[in-house]
Amino acid sequence: MSGLSAEDRRWLDAAVRYAAPFAGTTADNPAVAALVVDPRMQALVARAVTAKGGRPHAEAEAIAKAGFEAAGCTLYVTLEPCHHWGRTPPCVDAIIRAGIMRVVIGATDPKSAGGSMAQLESAGIETVLARHAPSQALHAGHILRHLANRPFVTAMLAVSADGMIGRQGEGRAPVEGPARTWIEILRARSDAVLVGAATARADNPALTVTLPGLPGRTPLRVVLAGASGVDRKVNLIGGFSGYRTVIIAETSTSIDAPVSVETMRVTGKAGRPDLAATLTSLAERHIQNLLVEPGQRLAAALLEADLVDRFALITRAETIGADGVPASADGPIADVLAAAGLVEAGGQALGDDHLTLYERPARTD
Numbered sequence: 001m002s003g004l005s006a007e008d009r010r011w012l013d014a015a016v017r018y019a020a021p022f023a024g025t026t027a028d029n030p031a032v033a034a035l036v037v038d039p040r041m042q043a044l045v046a047r048a049v050t051a052k053g054g055r056p057h058a059e060a061e062a063i064a065k066a067g068f069e070a071a072g073c074t075l076y077v078t079l080e081p082c083h084h085w086g087r088t089p090p091c092v093d094a095i096i097r098a099g100i101m102r103v104v105i106g107a108t109d110p111k112s113a114g115g116s117m118a119q120l121e122s123a124g125i126e127t128v129l130a131r132h133a134p135s136q137a138l139h140a141g142h143i144l145r146h147l148a149n150r151p152f153v154t155a156m157l158a159v160s161a162d163g164m165i166g167r168q169g170e171g172r173a174p175v176e177g178p179a180r181t182w183i184e185i186l187r188a189r190s191d192a193v194l195v196g197a198a199t200a201r202a203d204n205p206a207l208t209v210t211l212p213g214l215p216g217r218t219p220l221r222v223v224l225a226g227a228s229g230v231d232r233k234v235n236l237i238g239g240f241s242g243y244r245t246v247i248i249a250e251t252s253t254s255i256d257a258p259v260s261v262e263t264m265r266v267t268g269k270a271g272r273p274d275l276a277a278t279l280t281s282l283a284e285r286h287i288q289n290l291l292v293e294p295g296q297r298l299a300a301a302l303l304e305a306d307l308v309d310r311f312a313l314i315t316r317a318e319t320i321g322a323d324g325v326p327a328s329a330d331g332p333i334a335d336v337l338a339a340a341g342l343v344e345a346g347g348q349a350l351g352d353d354h355l356t357l358y359e360r361p362a363r364t365d
């Protein structure tokens, strides 16, 4: 292994930017990007992302596109290449055969655990492990799924300027404009989106992605049932949208739903699924990135169980006032997030609204 140059860092940054929009399309595999670069010209020869559904892998595809031009090139790849025979041949073999001279890796893959780097080096290929934070963030879901048997969890909540998630008895106040677009992009890049049964009942959401250019990007929709089960009449359960819904219910809860809706059973207490067991069951279903759109109670329960990796708080310009439902029963939401160990990690204006991202200080890799 040797050092990382400024050019290396730029190529890895570019690889992450290229892969990011494909998140949500590659399960059960991570969305890896591979760039074949001519090091003398600093020119891109070929690039690829893991294909829809997870195969072919990015490296094999980029090398195939580069053809004979791959010889002597540097391969930038966001995740350590595989060296196992899975449902595709090992990418390490393709890299060695193509005559790649140098491989720069953004993040280690817990499934390979450095084994691929050793193989590349023993074939005489200079191999650099960058520990590149954007690559690690891109693959956090894949990494957590293999290290902790759960997906990366993003919780998203929209609050009014006075910290309310909606009006008593009226459900959530609608989010429109650029904030709505941002939420739909986040949904499209997730493998599943989850709401509590109470939210499914109160808001009757469809949880679809309606943005032009992103047809078919609605993720698996998940309803977390409580002791009173689910309401068959709501869009997510009884509506016909062509998109799939899964209900997660505690082992003994009675669920009344059409056969087109699958019910997954997990252990729990008092008719409520245990949240850690819920996440494990989703990881086993190949969910790497889970978006939760919680109400007050589910947000509190997830934070209490230490199961939120990233919290997206959209603060809207309007105020709701005295008949509002606060985001948290335990005081200002920013204080609750800080108490849960999440720190502010960035933000941006979304039209008249504002997005603040809170993250758990890095715990992967």
Ligand SMILES: NC(=O)C1=CN([C@@H]2O[C@H](COP(=O)(O)OP(=O)(O)OC[C@H]3O[C@@H](n4cnc5c(N)ncnc54)[C@H](OP(=O)(O)O)[C@@H]3O)[C@@H](O)[C@H]2O)C=CC1
Binding pocket: 156, 157, 158, 159, 164, 165, 166, 170, 171, 172, 173, 195, 196, 197, 198, 199, 200, 202, 203, 224, 225, 226, 227, 228, 271, 272, 273, 274, 275, 293, 294, 295, 296, 297, 298, 299, 301
């Ligand atoms: N502004 C925003 O961004 C959003 C606002 N909302 C608003 O929030 C309100 C609903 O919030 P709230 O009533 O707090 O319900 P939530 O939807 O936050 O979550 C609670 C639901 O999940 C079920 N559940 C199952 N297992 C668990 C568990 N282990 N821990 C916690 N809950 C579990 C509960 O069942 P049980 O009933 O048995 O407890 C209940 O149905 C709605 O009015 C909606 O408009 C909702 C989403 C986003």
Ligand SMILES: Nc1c(N[C@@H]2O[C@H](COP(=O)(O)O)[C@@H](O)[C@H]2O)[nH]c(=O)[nH]c1=O
Binding pocket: 028, 029, 030, 031, 032, 049, 050, 054, 055, 056, 057, 058, 059, 080, 081, 082, 085, 086, 087, 088, 089, 091, 109, 111, 112
């Ligand atoms: N998507 C991706 C990789 N994903 C790795 O390969 C594993 C799946 O292998 P398989 O079942 O054969 O598809 C997956 O769990 C992850 O470790 N590897 C790569 O070299 N490049 C890729 O683009």
Ligand SMILES: [Zn+2]
Binding pocket: 057, 058, 059, 081, 082, 083, 089, 090, 091, 092
């Ligand atoms: Zn591979």
